[in-house]
Amino acid sequence: MVNLVSNFWWIPLYPFIGSLLIAILRRGGAVIGPAAILAAFLHGLVVYSSPRGGALDHTLYQWMPGIAFRLVADDLSLLMVLIITGVGFLIHVYSIGYMDKEPGFWRYFAYLNFFVFFMLLLVLASNLIVLYAGWEGVGLASYLLIGFHHDRPTVNRNANKAFLYNRAGDAGFLIGTLILLTAAGTTEFTAINQLPGSPLMLVAALLLALAATGKSAQLPLFVWLPDAMVGPTPVSALIHAATMVTAGIYLFARMAPFLAANPDAGLVIAVIGATTALIAATIALVEHDIKRILAYSTISQLGLMFLAAGLGATQAAIFHVATHAFFKALLFLCSGNIIHALKGEQDIRYMGGLRDKMPWTFRLMVLGGLSLAGFPGLAGFFSKDAILIAATQSPILLAVGFLVSFITAAYVSRMLWAVFFGVYNREAHEAHGTMLHPLWPLAIGSAIAGYFGPHQEGAWPIMIASALVSIAGLYLGRQIRLPELLKAFFARKWFINDAYEVILVKTTASRGSSTLNWIDQNIIDLLPRATAFFTSTASLISGWFDSSVVDGLVKTTASAFSVASYPLRLAQTGRTHNYALVIVITVAISFGWYWLQ
Amino acid sequence: MSFTPITTGHYLVLSAALLLIGTVGLLMRRNVIIMLMSIELILNAVNINLVAFSRHWQHVTGQVFAIFVITVAVAEAAVGLGILIALFRNRGTVLSDEIDLLKW
C-alpha cells in the first residue's frame, strides 16, 4: 500500500484537486467538497497517529539557494491540520444545507476547498516563503468568500476592507521575511529559530507581528473582521473563527524560539493581545447583531491567544486555538441556524423566546456559550486558565485577563438571554439534517476537549478565581445596565473605526488620490501627454510655418510682383510723348555703349 | 573772305543738329501738331544726310532714297493728321499729356 506517512504532503492536494474539480464541473460541490476535506482529515489522522520518529519533511522543489518548496509534518502542524480539516469538514457538510438553493452553490464550495488548501499549506510549511504563500492564499480565499454575495451593496466594500487590512500586514510579513532571509541565508524555521536576538531581529519580529495582527484581527488591523460578517455564516465559522484568524498565533508558535530570543517583541505582542481583548469584549457587550457579537468575541479571544503567545506560553495559546475552534464554530453555526430560521434576521433585539421553537439549537448554543465564558469543566475553562496562568508573569496582564473573562461571560449571557428567552414573537423552526448534525461533534469537543490539553500545575488558585469570575459574569450579564456614556463609547467601537476612516481612508483617498492623480498625470500619462504636447507643438509650428513661411512665400511673391510692377507701371503713362522720350534715351544709351567699346 | 571749303562733314554736322532740334521739339512740346512738325524736321535731317553722302560717293542712290523718304513722310503726315483730327473729335484736346487712355 501507499505509504501515507511519508507522503503526508498529499494532504493539501485533496482540497486543491477538489476545488479544481468543482470549478471545472460547476457542480457536485456538495459531494466533492466535503469528500476532499474528509480525505485530508483521514490522511492527517493516519499521519498523526503513526509513529513518525521526529518531524517529517518533504522537499517538492528547490527554488533558489535558501528557498525551497518544502513541507514539514510535526506535532504542531499535524494538530493544526486536524483542526482545520475536522472543523472544516463539519462546516462543509453544514453548508450543504445552509447554502441550499443559493445561486453560485458550486462557486462557494470551490472557494471553500480553495481556502482549505491554502490553510493546509500554511500550517505544513517548513519555511517562511511557503507559509507566506499560504498566508496570501487564505487572504484571497477570505476575500472571495466574504464577497460571495457580491450583488449586495456593502459586501464588496467589506471584502475589499478585509483584503486590504490583511495586505497591510502582509507588507510587514514580506519585509520581515527578507530581513530574516538576509540574516540567516534561508527562511527555514529551523534556521531562523536559532538566530540570536538583536535589534534588527527585533524589527523583523515586530514586522511579522504586525502581519499577525492583520491576519488575526488584532490592534491595529482588526476592524475588518466585524465587517466580514456579511459573508455566509459558515464562512464566518470556518475562516473567521476557527482557522484563518488563528494563522497569526500559529506563526508565533512556529517561531517561538525566535520570539524567545527577542523578548521585547513578545512583550509587545502580549500587550497588543491584552488590549485588543479588552476593547473587543466591551464592544461585544453592546452589539446587537448576533454575528458581530461573535465576531468581536473572536477578536477578544484571539487577543487572549496573543497574550499567551507573547508571554512564551505557546502551548497554552495553541490549546486555546483548538478549544476556541470548537465552541466558536459551534456558536456561529447555531447562529446560522437562527438566522436561517428567522429568514435572515440577525438583530438580537428582534429575537426572543426561541428556546421552545428551536430546542436543539438552544442547547447547543448554550453549551458553546458556556464554554466560551469559561464555565468550569468545559473546554474553554481549561484553555483560558492556561492563558491566565501564563499571564501571572505580569499583574497588569493578569488583571486584564480576568476583566476580559468577566466581560466575556457577561456578553455571552446577554446574548443567550436575548435570543432564547423572553417574549416569543417570530416564526421559527428547528434546524434539521445537515444543519444540525454536524454540530454534535463540535458540541462534544466544546465540552471535553479541555481534558486533552497540556497539564496545568499549581493552577488551583487561578482556576477557582476564573470559575468565580465566569459565573459572576454569566449571572450579572443579564442584569448589567451600563451607563449610557460607556454604552455609547463601546458602541462606537472606541472610535477606532472612525479614527481609521479619517486618518487612513480619507487622507489616503484625498492625498492618495491627489498623489495618484499627480502620478497618473505626470508619470503614467507622461508618454501620451508628451506625445500630445509634441503633436500640438508640431502642429502649431507647422501651422505657423504654413501661414507665415509657405503663405508668406506666396504672398511675398505676389507682393513682389505688385511692388515691382508699381514703378514699372508708372512708365505706362499712356502718353506716346513719354514713350518717344524713352526711345531717345535708349538711343543715347546704346550710342554711349557703342562709343565706350 | 575765304572760308574753309565745305566738306561732307559740314553737311553731316548740319544734319545732326537738325536731327537734334527736331527731337527736342518732339520730346518737349505738348501740342501734337508741333510734334508732327518736328517729325518732319527729323525726316528732313535724314534727307540732308542722304544727299550729302550721295554727292560724296558720286552715286545717285542716295537721292533716290531721299525721294522715297519724302514719299513716306508725305504719307505719314497725311495719316498722322487724320489721326489728329479723329483724336481731337473724340478727346477734344490736342495736348499729348491729356491723351492717356492707355495709362495703367
Add this chain to the structure above:
Amino acid sequence: MDAALFYIFAVITLAGAFATVTLRNPIHCAISLIGSLLGIAGLFLLQAAEFLFAVQILLYVGGVMVLFLFVIMLIHLEEAAKLRQYSRQWPVAVAALLAVFIEIATFLNAGFPGLPPSPAPRLIAPGNTERIADSLFYVYALPFEAASLLLLIAIVGAVWMAKKKEVAE
C-alpha cells in the same frame, strides 16, 4: 561762294527749325517750318541735286505744309496756345539729347578719317534728273511700286480717319 551760300542756307534751316519747336502759336510754327524746308531745298541745290530741290519744294512745302495749315485751322488751337507749352518731361529730354549730341559730335570728330576722298566731281553728266530716273525706274522699280502702294493706303486711311462717323456706334 559755295561756302557762303552753304552757311546762309544752313542758318535759315536751323533758325527755322529752332523757331518751329519753340513758338507758341502753331501757325507760326508752321510758317517757320516752311522757311526751314526752303532752306533745306537750297542746300539740295548746292549739292547738285536739282530734282530733289524741286521735289522738296513741290511736295514738302506745297503739299505737306499746306495740309498742316489746313488742319491747324480746322482744329481750334487758341485755347491750347494759351496753355503750358512744354511737357513736364523736358529736363530729362534735354539731358538725353545732350548726351546724344555729345556722342554724335565725338563720332564725327573721331570716326572720319576712314572716309576716302571723293572722286573728282563730274557735275555735268547726263543730268541729275535723268540719272535719278534711270535709277528709279530700272534698279529701284520695286520700291517705287511699293511706295505708290503706300501712298494709296495712306490716302484711304487718311480719308477714312478724318471722316465724320455718322453710322458708327
